[in-house]
Amino acid sequence: MxxxxxxxxxxxxxxxxxxxxxxxxxxxxxxxxxxxxxxxxxxxxxxxxxxxxHMGQVILRAKSGVVDDAALALEALVPVALLELKEGRQRYAMFTNDAGGILDDLMVANRGDHLFLVVNAACKQADIAHLRANLSETCEIEEITxxxxxxxxxxxxxxxxxxxxxxxxxxxxxxxxxxxxxxxxxxxxxxxxxxxxxxxxxxxxxxxxxxxxxxxxxxxxxxxxxxxxxxxxxxxAGLCLYGNDIDETTTPVEAALSWAIQKARRAGGARAGGFPGADRILKELAEGPARLRVGLRPEGRAPMRAHTALFADAEGGAPVGEVTSGAFGPSIEGPMSMGYVPAALAAEGATIYGEVRGKRLPATVTALPFRPSTYKR
Amino acid sequence: MKYTEEHEWLRVEDDLVVVGITEHASTQLGDVVFVELPEPGATVSKDDEIVVIESVKAASDILAPVDGEIVEVNEALVDNPGLVNEDPLGDAWFFKMKVEDLSALDDFMDEEAYKAFIE
Known part of the structure; x- marks a missing residue:
């Protein structure tokens, strides 16, 4: 190591x-x-x-000097509308792969003449290589160290x-x-x-x-x-941890991050598709995904931690999903988990069972965030 | 007071063995958020996993220190697991056991030996 x-x-x-x-x-x-x-x-x-x-800070600057060109270039790697991102504003985005999976999630800010990106620590070298491999013709990619x-x-x-x-x-x-x-x-x-x-x-x-x-x-x-x-x-706050709740095998739609895909990038939008995995992601937006990331509130106090197997019933049957993050929520004073379940079982209020130490314990599908956020809108 | 290598303390009270975890263990665990206790009346063997503790970090078990019968459990910990951090040596005892032969405790460490063990 x-x-x-x-x-x-x-x-x-x-x-x-x-x-x-x-x-x-x-x-x-x-x-x-x-x-x-x-x-x-x-x-x-x-x-x-x-x-x-430890997180990565990256400046993306179009060789033309025009920030819109950097936005359009980056749009080739993310399913997010960046051309509409105004100067002085930031937006949540994710790099996708050809299968529609998520390579990393990131923040993109428009700083007037360039974009400023903040990416996850564990992914930053791969992200920068990905940016260089795909955008070097039109953009300069500068890692801020x-x-x-x-x-x-x-x-x-x-x-x-x-x-x-x-x-x-x-x-x-x-x-x-x-x-x-x-x-x-x-x-x-x-x-x-x-x-x-x-x-x-x-x-x-x-x-x-x-x-x-x-x-x-x-x-x-x-x-x-x-x-x-x-x-x-x-x-x-219901926020995903890359590597736990989202990764290369989860699409943004499965991950309940569709809100981050603006109209302009969806079917019928001004710049529909044109990002890696667009076929699958646009199809899932139209038809719904097979599985969904949901919030889970286990009954009692026992936390259901990451990798807890989820079942549709209290007895029998094969696992239908898995917990991806789970802990005790100090502010909500109880256990909380996120995980993937089949879309048919993802309705709020549905009961799902997590196997903890050999016992199937009930948990209720719950809207995220678990605790209302207090952002200054 | 006697101590096990599993960081339990054992105290004899009215011919029963009272079991809890040491301050060192409670500090290492971090904030305890969940405790699952055995059923009173259960017969247990040494090293059976009879209590589950979950902290903000991870789950761990408490083992039966000796053979015996659980006669009482501390239900207060179920509603208030944080007691394990606040008063590990006092109010946060986990269970009381009836054992055949109290001399079984002689093999465990005394305070001095335990202090050396955790250093």
């Missing part, structure tokens, strides 16, 4: 008492002394600071970040992006995140990252949050 990489905040994590674990090739904090449960609840009540510097990425999430995030950005960030809405000057250099800020909370993701020059993190943590409302709570927060 190759040596684990460290983010620029590694020493700070140790100083804060983090327990470090390997994640996507990096040594990352899984929890701090507060512990997973309290970190989760703190983020929902006040604000949490996450080091997400000299900037850290922080996420500040929770109801107190706006005030805490406002404290270090002179003009404040109150004017930004969910999925807005901006470059704002600060005492820590230019910050590339998006009002987004992966917790279901209002909050921000902040790209900061590596040399200023630790100072910015310390300045944010100096605010009494802000606690550092590890990967453990990041996972329970995103799961309560």
């Amino acid at each position: 190759s040596e684990l990489k460290r983010t620029g905040l590694y020493d700070l994590h140790l100083e804060l008492g983090a327990k470090m674990v390997p994640f996507a090739g990096y040594e990352m904090p899984v929890q701090y002394p507060l512990g997973v449960m309290k970190e989760h609840l703190h983020c929902r009540a006040q604000a949490g600071l996450f080091d997400v510097s 000299d900037r850290a990425l922080l996420a500040l999430q929770g109801p107190a995030a706006e005030a805490a970040l406002g404290g270090v950005v002179p003009g404040g960030v109150a004017g930004m809405k969910f999925m807005d992006v901006a470059v704002l000057a600060s005492g820590f250099g230019d910050l590339w800020i998006s009002r987004s995140g992966y917790t279901g909370e209002d909050g921000f993701e902040i790209s900061v020059a590596a040399g200023h990252a630790e100072a910015l993190a310390r300045a944010l943590l100096a605010n009494d409302a802000v606690e550092p949050i590890g990967l453990g709570a990041r996972d329970s927060l995103r799961l309560e």
